[in-house]
Amino acid sequence: MHIKEEAIERHTLAVIVDNEPGILARIAGMFTARGYNIESLTVTDISEDDLVSRITIVTSASPHVMEQIIAQLDRLVPVHKVSDLTALGEHVERELALVKVAGKGEHRIEALRLADVYRARVVDATIESFVFEVTGGSEKIDKFVELMREVGLVEVARTGVVAISRGKEAA
Incomplete structure (x- = not known):
């Protein structure tokens, strides 16, 4: 069987x-x-x-x-x-992450370029680091973090998923 x-x-x-x-x-x-x-x-x-x-x-x-x-x-x-x-059925899921990246020169420029592509916002900046705020689905956050590893990822803090059903009815 x-x-x-x-x-x-x-x-x-x-x-x-x-x-x-x-x-x-x-x-x-x-x-x-x-x-x-x-x-x-x-x-x-x-x-x-x-x-x-x-x-x-x-x-x-x-x-x-x-x-x-x-x-x-x-x-x-x-x-x-x-x-x-x-x-x-259909629902909306979002997550927020704060992503700290350190780097100089080309790594700093690349971090800003990637942040722009992912619509991440700079919420803190020093001469040697940035803290980006990025929101979206978990896959988007995962990919952004993965890319930041290449240019100087220091630390990540994530909220976890929040979700709500679509339409006029409550879940």
Whole structure:
């Protein structure tokens, strides 16, 4: 008997939760306890009264495992709603990175040229370094960082993915 292997797919989840101490640790603990990896995690308050937060989680799993992840998240008491933005269809994902590059002469000129191509903004500059701010999809950020390695990459700080579904409906 041949068992069919399910393909691993990247999914972006939007989890609406009560904004209370420990909820992020409980969600991360649920992933850890079951051996699921979190590739990106962002959290922000989304209500005027500071009572509700949105957690955006990027993870990769087979369809069967993804169903389990969503069901387990849904069972956590302070969770209001879990939406698999990937399964729902079109959505917008963005990430922000601060990229520090050091160099002189041609390397400095090349860093500025590449930053222009990637629409990265200079947010800090010294005689020997730049800090660029670049936003976009994760692939764009990855490629920009890869190119900056060639001209003097020093350090990278990334926000993680934020995402929202397209259209008039909330996720």
